[in-house]
Amino acid sequence: MNKLQNPYAKALDGLVIKDPVSAFFDFCREREKIRLVRESGAPYPWTDDPIFQQGRFLNIFREDDRGSKAILSFAKDLEKDLPMLINTLFFARWCNKSETLNLISSDMLLQPEKLIQTLQTFDSWCNINAYPVESIYWDGIQYSRLDAATMLFGNIKESLAKIIIESEGDVIKATNSINTLFKMQNDFPIFMAIIDLAWFRPDIIKPSSDVPTGIGAVAYLDRLQKHLGLENHQATCKKMIELQKEYWPDAKRIFEPIDIEYLSCECRKYYSYVNGTKLFEGKNLFQLSKIS
Numbered sequence: 001m002n003k004l005q006n007p008y009a010k011a012l013d014g015l016v017i018k019d020p021v022s023a024f025f026d027f028c029r030e031r032e033k034i035r036l037v038r039e040s041g042a043p044y045p046w047t048d049d050p051i052f053q054q055g056r057f058l059n060i061f062r063e064d065d066r067g068s069k070a071i072l073s074f075a076k077d078l079e080k081d082l083p084m085l086i087n088t089l090f091f092a093r094w095c096n097k098s099e100t101l102n103l104i105s106s107d108m109l110l111q112p113e114k115l116i117q118t119l120q121t122f123d124s125w126c127n128i129n130a131y132p133v134e135s136i137y138w139d140g141i142q143y144s145r146l147d148a149a150t151m152l153f154g155n156i157k158e159s160l161a162k163i164i165i166e167s168e169g170d171v172i173k174a175t176n177s178i179n180t181l182f183k184m185q186n187d188f189p190i191f192m193a194i195i196d197l198a199w200f201r202p203d204i205i206k207p208s209s210d211v212p213t214g215i216g217a218v219a220y221l222d223r224l225q226k227h228l229g230l231e232n233h234q235a236t237c238k239k240m241i242e243l244q245k246e247y248w249p250d251a252k253r254i255f256e257p258i259d260i261e262y263l264s265c266e267c268r269k270y271y272s273y274v275n276g277t278k279l280f281e282g283k284n285l286f287q288l289s290k291i292s
Contacts, residue, residue, distance in 0.1 A: 006215040011268055012223065015275040020223040020267075024240070025247035027267050032060045032251070044288055051273045054280045057266055061252065062259065063199075070098035071196055074106055079200050083157035084109075086164065086197065093193040094133055094149035096126035112150045119150070127283070133189050136182040164194065169206035171195055171258075188214055195258050210234040211257045216265035224264065237261060 017023050030049060037046045045053045062068045071092045078085040088106045095101065100119070108115045125133075125145070133145045136152075143152045153160070160178065167174035174194045179187040191212055198205040213221055213233045225236040237260040244255050255263075272278035 006218060008216050008219055008268060008272075010219075011272040011277045012219045012275055013277075015271060017223060017271065020220070020227050021240070021243060022247065023271070024220075024224065024263065024267055025244070027270055028060050028251070028263060029248060031057055031266070035059050035064060051270060054286055055269070055273055055284060056286045057269065058262070060263065062262060067096070067098045070101040072199065074101040074104075075196075075200060078106065082165075082201065082204065083161045085200055086160050086193075087153045087157040089193045089196045089200075090153045090160070090189075091149045093189045093196065094145060094153075095124065096131050096133075096189070096192075097124065100124045109150075109154055112154060115150050116146070119146070132186060134184050134186065136184055138181060164197070164204060167205075169204065169209055171198075171205060171209040171211050174205065175212060186215075187212075198258075207256045207258075209257065210237070211261050213261060214265060216268060217261050218268075220264040220268040220271070221261070233261070 030047065030052065034046045034052060047053060059065045063072070071089070074092055075085060075088045078088055084106070087109055091106075091109055092101055100122075103122075104115070104118060108118065135142050135144050136148050137143070138152060138156060163177050163181075164174045167177060171191065171194055175187055175191045178190050178194075182190065184190065191214075194205055195211060198207040198209070211234075217233075221233045221236055224240065225231075225233060228236060228239050230236050230239060234257070237257040240260045241255050241257070244251060269278065273280070278284065
């Protein structure tokens with residue numbers, strides 16, 4: 001997914017994980033237990049695991065995370081207007097900050113100048129180091145992150161809709177087709193906007209579609225692939241979905257490929273702490289005053 005060097009490629013080097021499949025589902029069960037205990041109102045620390053006590057991790061099911069909740073609310077009731085829905089989801093992923101999405105409405109995308117003025121009154125974008133979003137190209141013209149999100153997407157939403165429809169539900173095909181035009185080195189924001197579309201229009205993007213592998217998930221998916229003796233990450237995701245019935249039959253829902261990819265990134269984070277290649281500092285450190 002990223003043509004640049006992967007900074008997480010060696011995060012698990014030297015670490016022995018005897019059964020990465022069991023370790024994956026152990027991680028899932030414990031992280032989900034933490035969410036449920038926390039939501040019950042029980043006091044911190046919610047777990048005896050020192051890594052979960054100190055590190056920040058996303059929830060097991062994407063829909064439970066505050067960022068996902070903000071996107072689901074921001075794009076609510078747009079299912080019947082596919083171009084506007086796509087415009088909204090691309091803006092949301094270019095912004096990628098739940099606080100911003102909670103402060104504005106999708107209607108503001110129809111008034112780009114007013115939207116820009118509003119966004120300039122507060123820190124409106126996700127941290128650029130944690131979530132870099134490059135300038136993109138369209139018809140030979142370069143657009144900044146702000147201009148693409150606030151103006152360009154509204155002007156090209158019908159074209160984006162046509163490209164996505166022609167991808168016939170395939171996330172990888174849709175991502176690659178759009179990035180052929182956008183020319184991003186890291187196409188992760190495109191991928192996320194497209195997979196988000198599956199929440200609203202599963203007839204346009206299939207929730208069961210194969211997904212590309214983000215740089216954060218590579219190290220752990222490589223472990224799973226080797227352990228299972230499979231040919232690629234997409235086959236590995238499919239096999240892990242099958243194995244969920246054995247390892248976690250009482251999970252609240254069945255995983256999709258995006259879940260396995262996303263959780264492989266979270267497992268890479270967890271085992272990077274075990275391996276000492278990731279430290280409990282800065283944005284990685286869980287703080288009780290913040291929502292994880």
